[in-house]
Amino acid sequence: MKILGYLARDVLLHTTAVSFTLLVIIFSGRFVKYLAEAAVGNLAADILLPVMFFRLPGFLELILPLGLFIGILMAYGRLYVESEMVVLAACGVSPSRLALYTLVPAALVMALVALLSLWVTPLGATQSRALLDDPGAAQSLQTLTEGRFQRRKDSGLVSYAQTISPDTGVMRSVFLAQQEGGKGRNRSWWSPLRKRAR
Numbered sequence: 321m322k323i324l325g326y327l328a329r330d331v332l333l334h335t336t337a338v339s340f341t342l343l344v345i346i347f348s349g350r351f352v353k354y355l356a357e358a359a360v361g362n363l364a365a366d367i368l369l370p371v372m373f374f375r376l377p378g379f380l381e382l383i384l385p386l387g388l389f390i391g392i393l394m395a396y397g398r399l400y401v402e403s404e405m406v407v408l409a410a411c412g413v414s415p416s417r418l419a420l421y422t423l424v425p426a427a428l429v430m431a432l433v434a435l436l437s438l439w440v441t442p443l444g445a446t447q448s449r450a451l452l453d454d455p456g457a458a459q460s461l462q463t464l465t466e467g468r469f470q471r472r473k474d475s476g477l478v479s480y481a482q483t484i485s486p487d488t489g490v491m492r493s494v495f496l497a498q499q500e501g502g503k504g505r506n507r508s509w510w511s512p513l514r515k516r517a518r
Contacts, residue, residue: 323413324421327395331425334394339380339387346379347372367451374448377440381433388429392422 351372357363399405408418469480482493 323408324424327418327421328425330395330398331388331391331422332428333391335384335387335391335425335429338390338394339383342383342387343376343379346383347376350375350379363452371448371451374444374451377436377444381436381441384429384433384436388426392426 351368354363354368354371358365358368396405399408469478478495478497480493480495481491484491
């Protein structure tokens with residue numbers, strides 16, 4: 321049982337380290353993508369972190385099996401490098417027995433991935449999609465930036481506000497233009513407009 325605990329702890333430690341490293345890389349890449357969308361006004365900045373945290377279980381669902389595989393390789397590699405495998409073989413521990421011991425941390429990771437994929441990830445995906453599809457968060461006047469033209473990807477709407485009052489949310493010299501589909505005609509207008517409050 322000491323060998324089981326020793327091997328399981330080593331495998332899980334390496335799995336955790338590798339999974340955390342991969343998670344940081346993937347999380348950072350996806351965050352940069354959402355940050356770029358927020359910079360051009362396609363996404364409200366205040367929903368970035370909630371969306372990322374709702375997507376976190378989906379990332380873990382993909383990362384943990386790979387982390388387990390690399391963790392097993394690192395754990396067994398260390399056993400061979402430090403000649404511990406030779407000592408275990410001399411004590412009568414067969415490779416098949418070590419494989420059975422390795423199934424214990426693998427079963428724990430399998431249960432965690434099953435929980436994530438069957439329950440947590442769908443809930444997170446639903447919540448993140450609700451945030452991204454919310455007109456009040458993603459495609460509303462809340463995302464307007466003062467003194468900058470912004471174009472909505474889905475509707476082709478171009479908007480501009482010369483000034484936005486930080487206290488009252490009143491926008492001055494607002495320009496909106498939208499091309500009608502397939503006809504080559506543009507609709508545009510200027511108007512003073514009050515920024516919709518949250």
